[in-house]
Amino acid sequence: MSRHTRPLHLLLIFTLVLSLAGLEQVLATPRLNIEITGGIEAAQPIAIVPFGTAEGLIPPVDMAAIIGADLARTGRFKPMPTRDMLDMPTTREEVDFRDWSLLGMNNLVIGRVEPDPRGYRVSFTLFDVFRATELASSSLVSTKSGMRQTAHRIADAIYEKLTGQPGVAATRIAYVTSTGSGPDLSVTLRVADADGYNPQTIVSSSEPLMSPAWSPDGQRLAYVSFENKRAAIYIQELSSGRRELVASYPGINGSPAFSPDGTRLAMTLSKDGNPDIYSLNLISRELTRLTDHYAIDTEPSWSPDGQWIIFTSNRGGSPQIYRMAATGGPAERLSREGDYNARASYAPDGRSIVMVTRVNGAFRIGLLDLARGVMRLLSRGDLDESPSFAPNGALIIYATLHEGRGVLATTSVEGGISQRLTQDSGQVREPAWSPLRR
Structure with missing residues (x-):
């Protein structure tokens, strides 16, 4: 092995070791528990009044509690405890803005849940307390099982109205869990709501699973599986469970990434020698080699406009981030600081990229x-990896260690907001944030 290829071989081995690590086996599918570890001191006070209901109607979930928790997790809002509310209006006529102003609330949310032939009709209104004006209102129909998702959609509508940014409460997160070791290893690829609820196992294996990647429509996941004792790339449809094998060449099959229009899949293959970047047309099945270098090229990621691909390469002697046209051609080095930069992906606006960087070991x-060309550190752990942007670009989720266990964490791009996502047992890693749900 040449000195040029050794660092990236170590990177590939490092990734595999992380996927093989695990703890004791569990029988149930635990949800992610979210702990807010940092927020913004100037978070806006907001009151979300418990939603009113038709007489005798008992909704399956507490809409106001879910909306409040969603807004609190953004770090930008501080919901008022229900016990501190002087009254609990559910209609515009019942609102006394003077009371809420005296309580120091900037905004107020009221709502109602009514029966509907399809399940429930949920309405809400957002007010500016100091101007005593209505900012937004809407009515949504929901099934019983969809009530949490309806609450998330309302939280996102409130967040967008007050910040100008899309909310991400209604999005999902894909992640890999592992328990046990050796012959008792159990690995799963799961998808959960952004608040950790409704975890669903997409695939289970006694071999490593890694590199989940969302399709732009949020309906499919590409991932790498070692279930047949060798790496292979699959695309799986979430609604039906139907999956398709798209790459199982000799050697490395890894790092799948959908193009923004969903028609192509970039990946790392070593079928022709060293690991290089390839693009698979998902319609014609034509495979195109994009890099051809003696070094290791891996971990491709598309720019939001689909014109560029960034990737990790050690062609300069150490793992660094490079950019090339999506059709291939000359590569430009982007990362200049440090001797290790890898696993990069674009922000939704294309103005920045997030990556794993080594700082003092x-x-x-x-x-x-x-x-x-300026790098800014967003995390403070010793082994932080696999960063993924939220679709609004405000947050980043990544894998890290907490008390010796693999967990997930989120941090805001602007700083100040941080959370930790854990399970009661087992390791959690390889997070990927879904696109916005429309």
Whole structure:
């Protein structure tokens, strides 16, 4: 092995070791528990009044509690405890803005849940307390099983109205869990709501699973499986469970990434020698080699406009981030700081990229401003990896260690907001944030 290929071989081995690590076997599908570990001191006070209901109607969930929790997790809002509310209006006529102003609330949310032939009709209204004006209102129909998702959609509508950014409460997160070791190893690829509820197992295996990647419509996941003792790339439809084998060549089959229009899948293959970047047309099945270098090229990721692909390569002697046209061609080095930069992906606006960077022997999450060429650290752990942007670009989820266990964490791009996502048992890693749900 040449000195040029050794660092990236170590990277590939490092990734595999992480996927093989595990703890004791569990029988149920635990949900992710979210702990807010940091927020913004100037979070906006907001009151979400418990929703009114038709007489005798008992909704399956507490809509106001879910909306409040969603807004609190953004770090930008501080919901008022229900016990501190002077009254609980459910209609515009019942609102006394003077009371809410005296309580220091900037905004107020009221709502009602009514019966509907399809399940429930949920209405809400958002007010500006100091101006005593209505900012937004809507009515949504929901089934019993969809009530949590309806609450998330309302939280997102409130968040967008008050911040100008899309909310992500109604999105989902894909992640890999592992329990046990050796012959008792159990690995699953799961999808859960952004608040950790409704976890669903997409695939289970006694071999490693890694690199989940969402399709742009949020309906499919690409991932790498070692279930047949060798790496292979699959695409799986979430609604039906139907999956398709798309790459099972000799050697490495890894790092799948959908193009923004969903018609192509970038990946790393070593079928022709060293690991290189390839693009598979998902319609014609034509496979195109995009890099052809003696070094290791891996971990491709598309720009939001589909014109560029960034990837990890050690062609300069150490793992660094490079950019090339999506059709292939010359590559430009983007990362300049440090001797290890890998696993990069674009922000939704294309102005920055997030990556794993090594700082004094610790692996941290870094954000590179592409216009200024300046790197800013976003995490403080010793082994932080697999960063993924939320679809609104405000948050990043990544894998890290907490008390010796693999967990997930989120941090805001602007700083100040942080959370930790854990399970009661087992390791959690390889997170991927879904696109916005429309």
